[in-house]
Amino acid sequence: MFIDVHAHLDLLKGLDKIISECKKKKIAVISQGINPETNRRVLSFAKKYENVKAAIGIYPDEVLKLNDKAISDELKFIEKNKGNISAIGEIGLDSTYKNMEKQKEVFEKLVKIAIKTDKPVIIHSRKAELETIDILEKLKCEKVIMHCFSGNKKLVERVIKNKWYLSISSNVKYNLQFQENVKSCPMEQLLCETDSPFLSPDKKFPNTPLKVIESYKKIAEIKKLSLTKVESIIYNNYVELIR
Numbered sequence: 001m002f003i004d005v006h007a008h009l010d011l012l013k014g015l016d017k018i019i020s021e022c023k024k025k026k027i028a029v030i031s032q033g034i035n036p037e038t039n040r041r042v043l044s045f046a047k048k049y050e051n052v053k054a055a056i057g058i059y060p061d062e063v064l065k066l067n068d069k070a071i072s073d074e075l076k077f078i079e080k081n082k083g084n085i086s087a088i089g090e091i092g093l094d095s096t097y098k099n100m101e102k103q104k105e106v107f108e109k110l111v112k113i114a115i116k117t118d119k120p121v122i123i124h125s126r127k128a129e130l131e132t133i134d135i136l137e138k139l140k141c142e143k144v145i146m147h148c149f150s151g152n153k154k155l156v157e158r159v160i161k162n163k164w165y166l167s168i169s170s171n172v173k174y175n176l177q178f179q180e181n182v183k184s185c186p187m188e189q190l191l192c193e194t195d196s197p198f199l200s201p202d203k204k205f206p207n208t209p210l211k212v213i214e215s216y217k218k219i220a221e222i223k224k225l226s227l228t229k230v231e232s233i234i235y236n237n238y239v240e241l242i243r
């Protein structure tokens with residue numbers, strides 16, 4: 001079984017066909033919500049498809065679009081749906097958007113819900129890797145998946161030391177920094193993703209969860225393991241963390 005721990009299925013056309021293709025190829029997907037609307041769509045996908053699971057959250061940029069009442073309603077909605085989700089995501093910090101203080105305030109609340117409900121967090125940390133790690137450490141968050149992590153080597157080491165997970169996107173096929181991350185990270189702390197419809201390994205749009213296999217292949221090549229071995233270790237990682 002292959003797992004794509006981070007995809008945005010709501011952005012894909014022809015989803016029925018893609019998901020049945022995934023099923024044939026033994027691929028399961030965790031679809032990410034980023035705001036009230038997509039959170040509800042993702043929950044409906046998880047109900048509809050047996051190989052799709054839901055992660056719901058509030059994405060940094062979406063935090064800035066919602067008023068305080070909408071944010072507190074959504075936080076309640078997320079906690080209430082703890083039985084219907086595999087993780088809380090996509091959440092985090094992004095310094096390419098404004099108002100980091102507001103982002104941090106809501107991010108901390110989301111992480112606290114994850115700790116309280118014993119769910120992993122799926123983390124976006126673009127150009128805010130250090131601040132994101134600082135908050136997760138401060139709150140003693142243990143179940144952490146760093147999606148598309150682009151922090152420097154020192155920060156990668158901190159992620160590893162914290163026993164968190166790096167989720168390797170399918171564009172690792174050509175992205176040298178992600179290849180370095182695979183080299184530095186123990187097999188037991190790796191997961192795979194596509195970030196579909198983004199980050200295609202063929203530099204085409206859209207990417208789909210079917211391409212998650214490219215992450216597995218590159219990891220096998222870098223770690224000098226068979227594809228079957230990589231598949232089984234990553235499946236174990238997923239089961240230990242998420243189930």
Ligand SMILES: [Zn+2]
Binds near residue numbers: 008
């Ligand atoms: Zn994403």
